Every structure is written in structure tokens, then in C-alpha cells.
Amino acid sequence: MATSPAPFSEIGKQVKDLLTKDYNFDQKFTFSVPSSSGMGLTATGVKRDHIFIGDISTQYKSGNTTVDVKFDSYSNVSTKVTVNDILASTKAALSFNIPDHKSGKLDVHYLRNHATIDSSIGLNPTPLLEVAATLGNKDLSFGGEFWFDTTSSSFTKYSAAIGLNKADFSAALILMDKGKTLKASYIHTLNTLNGTAVAAEMTHRFSSYENSFTIGSSHVIDPYTSLKTRFSDNGKVAMLCQREWRPKSLITFSAEYDSKATDAAPKVGLALALKP
Template identity: 70%
Template sequence: MGSNPAPFSDVGKRAKDLLNKDYDFGHKFTLSVPSSTGLGLSATGLKKDEIFIGDINSVYKSGNTTVDVKVDTYSSVSTKVTMVDILPSTKAALSFRIPDHKSGKLDLQYLHPHAAIDSSIGLNPTPLLELSATIGSKELVLGGEVGFDTASASFIKYTAGIGLNKPDFSAALLLADKGQALKASYIHAVDPFTSVAAEMTHRFSTYQNSFTIGSSHLVDPLTLVKTRLSDGGKFAVQFQREWRPKSLVTVSAEYDSKAINSAPKMGLAIALKP
């Protein structure tokens, strides 16, 4: 990306990933099989409570075009075709799901040295329109996003925010939920092995504040340990080990101090890549 500003969806992403990424409280197995011919296959199975969900995904890359096809346990077929640099600094993606004939969507992205624009339009008679944009640089971005539902002729979302990114820290401030909430996040790299993050939300309508703090520590080049604590009394811990190149085993656990009669949540995820 060079010095381009990040898309609006990436504002606050570093802190959000530390606090939420890979915390799966179920049983998940993923097998990915890459290919030198441009065709990659992957299969995923997830069991959570008594529900099992699975899918098979194939990705084919040729030149500037990527075709992604996924079939899930509900016999739904999702297809996404992505084309890069049709015009300079642009990316277009067409996606649809069978048998849902109203699921078609066209996404467009344009990256400028001082701006990033993303747009999305549903391919149906009453489409959902979404637009997000940022201006600035790689270190400092200012932007927002809007979503408009043509069926009800109403805005379903509008958010504005600012983000600051440095090699050792990142901060973001968002006016979200149609202006009803103020969200602030911060992540700081204490040293090359340890990072801490915090996220706080203030809701104007109820004057309520909520927060989550967390940390990640690289025990060795193959082992990562993460922790998370929320104001609601939930404490979570995650252990991730790369037991072979690009293959991960992740164990997650969460204890709710307010649900003393319930057992802690446990999760196991295995990602295998031959």
C-alpha cells in the first residue's frame, strides 16, 4: 500500500484484532491445500453448541483475476470474482449467492496516494448502497462511511472517525451507531514480543461506558498467548502454537464471573496447511 491511507474499515483494526481475532469458543477445523497452478482448496468445519457448519472453498488466481467459490452445508453456493487494476489503482469484485437471486453485489475500491474510496451496491431492484472514504496518509487518516437502504429510503448507518498509526502504536476515535456512540481504541507495542490494547465505548443515549483491555505476548517464535478482560466481568485467554509451518492450533477459554453456575467456555481450532 506504500504511503496510501488505509481504507475506513481498517481504522482501529490493529486493536480490534488483538482483542477479538481467533477467539473461537467451539470446535473448528480448517484444511488448506495450496497449488502452484493457481488453484487453492480449503475445507472448514465448525461445531458450536449443537450446531455444525461446514464449507468447501476453492480459489483460482490467474493474472489480475481471482475467482472464489464456496459451497456450505446448506447447499448454498457463493461466488466472488475479483479483478485488480482494470483501471490504475482500482479493484472490482462481483459476488452473488445461489439460490438467493437478490444477493448480487458489486464492490469497487480506488486507492489514491492521499485517499481511499470503497463503494458497494446491491444488484437488485431495491439495492443497499454503501460508501466509505478516507483521506490523509499511511500514518494519519480521517474518514467516514454511510449505508443507504433504497427499499426504505433511509440511512442504515453512518460513521465518522480518525486514526493514527505509528510503528509502535495505533489509536482510533469513531463516532458510530448513527452518532449514538463514541468508540476509542488504542494498541501499543511494549517491546518486540508484547503488545497491550484497550477499547472503550460511550453511549450518549444511556450514558453507559463499556471497555475491554487485552494483551498479546510472543513466548517464542512459534507460540503466542493472548488475554482479554471486559468490564462485564468476562476474562478470556488464548494459546496459539504453530506446530508445523503455517499450521496452527489455537485453544481459547472464557470465564464469566457473573455466571457462576455456568462452566467456562472452551474452544479448539486447528488450521492445517500441508
């Protein structure tokens, strides 16, 4: 709904995407085959050091139901069945892994004009219950989440956040790690024509009085090429260049240099995504 607040997990997401999305320091290949009949196929391979891992994912859509199945190189099978509008403004998803018989999980997403609720519960005798909710609208939202472990009858995680979204900027304040960490993030679009934006994220840990920060920027060089940069207080500097060399097919080059580890070589990654 246009007036509904974003889910709790998306508070601060714009900053996170600018600072981390598409950065890859391995060799990655993705091949996607969409289908008008409702069946799609995606193959992914990653070479990390001297190890190659991969998976094949299929997605089938029919009416309000979507079925996702993924097979990986370790012979694991992940399945997720999503049903939209199972009830008014409600979406439900059932997921499980094979051969892990304790991996079953039920997710329910509820959306109303001024509220969004996400809940998840494990389908086993001692499940982990996860609940997240936000109130407000698309511009201003307040939210919280908690994880409750029924085995120990204790809260393993709880957080609270506030998010502000406008046409040219977005800000978020998140109290996390059971109130032990405060994270503030901000992103500002400087030029909507060329997509130039800057973002910053700062984290304060109350227990150790430690502060950390990361700043980044993004810029659209031309309709097919974008550039991103990132700098952290730990001395790591990274850049990313992405080129759409054909419609929906991307090649991405990433590099990171650690100024405090002068003996280590810079990390370099290349990702190729093909979509006919």
C-alpha cells in the same frame, strides 16, 4: 500505495484483532491446500454445541482475476469474482449467492496517494448503497461511511473516524451508530523483540450514558507460541494460546470465564488449522 491511508474498515483494526482475532469457543478444523497452478482449496468444519456445520472453498487466480467459490453444508453456493487494476488504481469485485437471486453485489475499491474509497451496491431494483472513504496517509487518516437504502430513501448507517498509526502504537476514535456511540481504541507495542503489546477499547453510548471497556494483551513466548489475554467490564475473562506445531499449521486453545455467571461452566474452544 505506501502513502495511501488504510480503508475506513481498517481504522482501529489492530486493536480489534488483538482483542477478538482467533478467539474461538467451539471445535473448529480447517484444512487448506495451496497450489502453484493458481487453484487453492480450503475445507472448514465447526462443531457448535451438538450441531456440525462446514464449508468447502476454492480459489482460482489467473493474471489480475481471482475467483472464489464456497459451498456450505446448507447447500448454499457463494461466488466472488475480483479483478485488480480494472482501471488505474481500481479494483472491482462481483459477488452473488445461489439460490438467492437478490444477493448480487458490486464492490469497487479505489486507491490513490492520499485517498481510499470503497463502495458497494446491491444488484437488484431497490439496492443498498454503501460508501466509505478515507483521506490522509499511512500515519494519519480521516474517514467516514454511510449506507443508503433506496427502498425507503433513508440513511440506515453513517459513521466517522480518525486513525493515528506509528511504529509502536496506534489509536482510533470512531463516532458510530448515527452519532449515538463513540468508540476509542489504543494499542501499544511494549517490546518489539517478543511481541508484547497491550490494547484497550472503550465505548460510550450517548443515549444511555453507558460506558463499557475491554483490555487485552499479547505476548510471543517463543517463535512458535503466542499467548493472548482479554478482560471486559462485564466480568468476562478470556485467554488464548496458539502454537505453530509445523510450518503454517496452527493449534489454538481458547477459554472464557464469566465471573458474573457463577453457575455457568467456562467456555472452551479448540481450533486446528492444517496447511501442507
